[in-house]
Amino acid sequence: MFATVNRSDGGAVDGMTVDSEGIVWQAHVYGGKLNRFDPEGRLERQIEMPVKKVTCPTFGGPDLDRLYVTTMARPPLPRFPEDGPLRGALLVVDDLGIRGVAAHRFAG
Numbered sequence: 001m002f003a004t005v006n007r008s009d010g011g012a013v014d015g016m017t018v019d020s021e022g023i024v025w026q027a028h029v030y031g032g033k034l035n036r037f038d039p040e041g042r043l044e045r046q047i048e049m050p051v052k053k054v055t056c057p058t059f060g061g062p063d064l065d066r067l068y069v070t071t072m073a074r075p076p077l078p079r080f081p082e083d084g085p086l087r088g089a090l091l092v093v094d095d096l097g098i099r100g101v102a103a104h105r106f107a108g
Contacts, residue, residue, distance in 0.1 A: 003041035007031075015056025020064070020099045027054045027069065034069065034093070047093065051083040054091075059100020067093040067100075 003024070005013050011031020016024055019036075023044065026035045032052040036045040053072035060068050073088025 001041075003037045003043075005035065006043075011052075014054070015058075015070075017056075017058050018101065019059065020101050023098075025057045025067070027057055029053055029055055029072065034067075049091065051086045051089070051091075053083055053087065064100040064102065065094075065096070065098070067096060067098075069093065 003026075005011075005026070005028065009031045011028040011033065014027040014029035016026045018024055022039060024037045026037065028035055030052055032049045032054060034047040034049060034054065034057055035043055036047075038044045049069065049071075051071045054069050055072050056070045058068050060066055069091045071083070071086055071089050071091065
């Protein structure tokens with residue numbers, strides 16, 4: 001096991017990405033957070049998001065220094081009314097001081 005995710009808020013593990021430092025970023029769907037775990041599996045950073053249903057982070061932009069995060073549109077669960085107009089959105093987290101790594105392209 002790499003890391004233990006605190007699910008006491010009803011959240012669950014969803015999409016992940018890795019930054020240039022080899023650190024794992026994980027979307028905490030239904031919990032409204034992004035978690036960053038160091039190589040030993042310790043929670044190094046947690047970012048509260050403006051919606052509960054965050055689904056997948058990925059780095060992008062010309063310098064790979066923007067963290068893009070998708071949010072879930074369906075189903076529109078009654079227990080998450082605060083997600084409102086940000087359901088199904090693409091959010092951007094800037095000024096992290098961290099870069100992603102370029103994607104490996106399938107060659108054939």
